[in-house]
Every structure is written in structure tokens, then in C-alpha cells.
Amino acid sequence: MASTNQSPFYKKAEEKFLNAKDDEERLFYLDEMIRECPKHKSSEAMLANLKTRRIKLIEKIERIKKTKKSSGKPGIRKADMQAVLIGFTNSGKSAILTKLTNAHPPISPYPFTTQREEIGTMSYQGIQVQIIDQPSLKNENFDIGLINNTDLVLIVVTKIEEIKEVEPYLLHSRAKKLIVFNKTDLLNEAEKRKIGASLQSKKYNFVMTSAMDKNEGIDELKEKILSSFNFLRIYLKEPGKPASQIPMIMPVGSVIKNVANKISKQLLASISEIHIWGPSSKFPNQKIGLLHELKDKDIVEFKTR
Ligand SMILES: Nc1nc2c(ncn2[C@@H]2O[C@H](COP(=O)(O)OP(=O)(O)OP(=O)(O)O)[C@@H](O)[C@H]2O)c(=O)[nH]1
Ligand SMILES: [Mg+2]
Structure with a gap:
């Protein structure tokens, strides 16, 4: 498809479309291309073409979903690792x-x-x-x-x-x-x-x-x-209790806010104090904020209102 006269936003979306890893991702970027495609007379044919491709792509995705169901193949929900x-x-x-x-x-x-x-x-x-x-x-x-x-x-x-x-x-x-x-x-x-x-x-x-x-x-x-995996093990602790033996797995670079968010949005909204022990703390039981960056094997305690 000629995209010579298109905006940089359109080109970016098209590039992502061409490099998408699967049809669902392709659909996402195709929608973005449609949004970014100019809506004037000269690009009418192109817009129509994009919309036809969109319909065909949706049909294909639906078809594959159906055959997967009928063959009894369980969908695999990808785990963190x-x-x-x-x-x-x-x-x-x-x-x-x-x-x-x-x-x-x-x-x-x-x-x-x-x-x-x-x-x-x-x-x-x-x-x-x-x-x-x-x-x-x-x-x-x-x-x-x-x-x-x-x-x-x-x-x-x-x-x-x-x-x-x-x-x-x-x-x-x-x-x-x-x-x-x-x-x-x-x-x-x-x-x-x-x-x-x-x-x-x-x-x-x-x-x-x-x-x-x-x-x-x-x-x-x-x-x-x-x-092979780059991850952090974060051990949660409730006030007055020992830390959990089972770690929460977080991506490298995570901050406290990401941990709270992964547990629940409610928790994030009701935190009153956060304390930390372990590699990223200056001293045990250090009081820290939501943007504190975590290290592998940190122990984190949330106090809530
Ligand atoms: N001696 C030996 N035999 C093995 C070893 N690993 C697997 N086998 C044997 O090799 C044969 C094939 O093993 P599978 O695990 O079924 O092979 P696969 O790669 O899953 O192959 P598919 O049949 O295509 O699913 C079996 O008879 C196994 O017992 C091993 O380390 N040593
Ligand atoms: Mg086998």
C-alpha cells in the first residue's frame, strides 16, 4: 500500500502493523492506521482498502478461534515465565x-x-x-x-x-x-x-x-x-508477621507502586505506610515511598488505612 503522502503517525502505525507478532496485534495497528489515515477525497480509496482489510482480518481471527474451540485445543495462558x-x-x-x-x-x-x-x-x-x-x-x-x-x-x-x-x-x-x-x-x-x-x-x-x-x-x-529470566523476587510481609516464603515475581526495574498495583488497585489506594528490608533498603524496616526501586529478594510491608 502506498503511504508516501501519509503522516509520520500513520507510517509509525504501518511499521508496527508490518512487524506485529500476531493477528490481534495486527488488528490493533490497523485500527491505528485507519484513525491516522486522512479523511479527505484523495485518500478515500485507501481508507476503503484499509477498512476491507480490517473486516477480513477480524473474520480470520474469528475463524481461527472457532477451529481452536472445535478441536478441543485448550488456549494456553502464558505465565510470567x-x-x-x-x-x-x-x-x-x-x-x-x-x-x-x-x-x-x-x-x-x-x-x-x-x-x-x-x-x-x-x-x-x-x-x-x-x-x-x-x-x-x-x-x-x-x-x-x-x-x-x-x-x-x-x-x-x-x-x-x-x-x-x-x-x-x-x-x-x-x-x-x-x-x-x-x-x-x-x-x-x-x-x-x-x-x-x-x-x-x-x-x-x-x-x-x-x-x-x-x-x-x-x-x-x-x-x-x-x-535465563530477568526477574526480581519480592517477599511480602504483613505487619507483625514473618515474610511470606513464596516470592512475588516482578520485572527488573519495578518500583513499589508496580507491586501494589499487581496485588490490587484497592491496596494501592489505601496504603498509609510502606516499609522495606533487604538489598534495596538502607537499613532494615526503612520507610519508603511508592517510587522506591526494588532489588531481588527485598521484603516489603504495606500498612493500610
Ligand atoms: N536412552 C535415552 N532415551 C531417552 C532419553 N530421553 C528420551 N528417551 C527415549 O527416547 C524416546 C523418545 O522420547 P520422547 O520424549 O517421546 O521424544 P519426543 O521428542 O517427545 O518425540 P515425539 O514422539 O515427537 O513427541 C522414548 O523411547 C524415550 O524413552 C534419554 O535421555 N536417554
Ligand atoms: Mg513427545
Whole structure:
């Protein structure tokens, strides 16, 4: 679409439209383009064109929603921290999922055992990470959308050459990548060392694992998954009580106001005093304000009216 005579606002919206990650985001920016499109005679045709595209896009979104419903595929609500497994069939993705989480997906030596998403929760050091296993590459039910919209991609391979073969599927994903070289129990020590050295020399972020009885590398994998995320653990405390054992997860750079807001709008409106202990405090029980910037492992107490 020619946009040569358009305002900078229109061009900005169009650029965002072209780079949108999914149809819902596309619709959002298409609406913005319609708002920014001049409403005079010379741009009538263009405006009509945009409106037709809008109708078609809404129809497409509705269609996809319906087919998802009829196939019984549950919509996945993305958690704060999420990782998605990717790899060729039989690399052991489902076996890895059972080692990391509470999920029990089918595992078998036959190819293409996994036919739909399997969701598990990894609980490690008080933090929960949602982990998703899905049909293998080359399976018609493989969903690239999951890869594009997640925070961390776990690339499960059993040969070094497979890493290059997976790369084309990761072109549109902004997620961090972690290579899981699985089935180390099938290798002797010399082979393991050679593969480890090769992965190291290529500067890959990797873990070597066995999802079989010895669980080699599984704890290291959990550690690496956790350290892939940039987050703060904030422990809440009620006046006169010890701090909660379970942290609230906040993005790096969060201030007290963000924490209160995440708990509830009512809380934010009724705070009378805030006290803090831990890394961001000058001294224990320091009284602070809403714009105080938090650090990992801070303990926060809200007093309300
Ligand atoms: N020896 C060994 N076998 C493994 C390991 N991990 C998985 N397997 C076996 O490899 C086979 C495939 O494992 P799955 O977890 O089903 O593989 P997948 O990647 O989910 O493949 P799909 O069938 O496409 O879903 C099964 O027989 C597993 O028991 C491992 O670390 N060592
Ligand atoms: Mg599987």
C-alpha cells in the first residue's frame, strides 16, 4: 500500500502493523492506521482498502478461534515465565518435560508421539516456570506461534548437526535459546567430552542431559532455565508477621507502586505506610515511598488505612 503522502503517525502505525507478532496485534495497528489515515477525497480509496482489510482480518481471527474451540485445543495462558521445547521427533522432549515438571505426557520410541501441547509447571527455588512441550518439527501440529511468543526456547537435540536444522524455525523468535543435548547415557565418556568441547567452542548456551534413570544434567538444566529470566523476587510481609516464603515475581526495574498495583488497585489506594528490608533498603524496616526501586529478594510491608 502506498503511504508516501501519509503522516509520520500513520507510517509509525504501518511499521508496527508490518512487524506485529500476531493477528490481534495486527488488528490493533490497523485500527491505528485507519484513525491516522486522512479523511479527505484523495485518500478515500485507501481508507476503503484499509477498512476491507480490517473486516477480513477480524473474520480470520474469528475463524481461527472457532477451529481452536472445535478441536478441543485448550488456549494456553502464558505465565510470567515460560519456556517452550522444540526439536525433532524422538529427541526426548516429552521425557525432559516429565523430569522438569509435574506433567505426564506420553513418551514412546515411536515417532510423533506428541500430538498436542502438554503444559507443565517447573517449581524450583520457590519460582514457577511454565514449560510447554509440543508436537515435534515436521509434525503438522507443530505450532510456530508458541516459539515466536515465548521467553525461552529449549532446543532438544541428540546430534550437534540438528542445531543448525532447528535454527530456521527460530528466525522470528525473540526468546533466549538454550540447547539441551539429550541422551548422554548413550555416549561413552570420550564421546561426551568431545561433544561438550564442540558445543563450548561454538559458544552455545547448553546443557547435556539424560532423561533416563540417572537424570544427568537435569538440575543444571533447571538452574539454567531459571537464570535465563530477568526477574526480581519480592517477599511480602504483613505487619507483625514473618515474610511470606513464596516470592512475588516482578520485572527488573519495578518500583513499589508496580507491586501494589499487581496485588490490587484497592491496596494501592489505601496504603498509609510502606516499609522495606533487604538489598534495596538502607537499613532494615526503612520507610519508603511508592517510587522506591526494588532489588531481588527485598521484603516489603504495606500498612493500610
Ligand atoms: N536412552 C535415552 N532415551 C531417552 C532419553 N530421553 C528420551 N528417551 C527415549 O527416547 C524416546 C523418545 O522420547 P520422547 O520424549 O517421546 O521424544 P519426543 O521428542 O517427545 O518425540 P515425539 O514422539 O515427537 O513427541 C522414548 O523411547 C524415550 O524413552 C534419554 O535421555 N536417554
Ligand atoms: Mg513427545
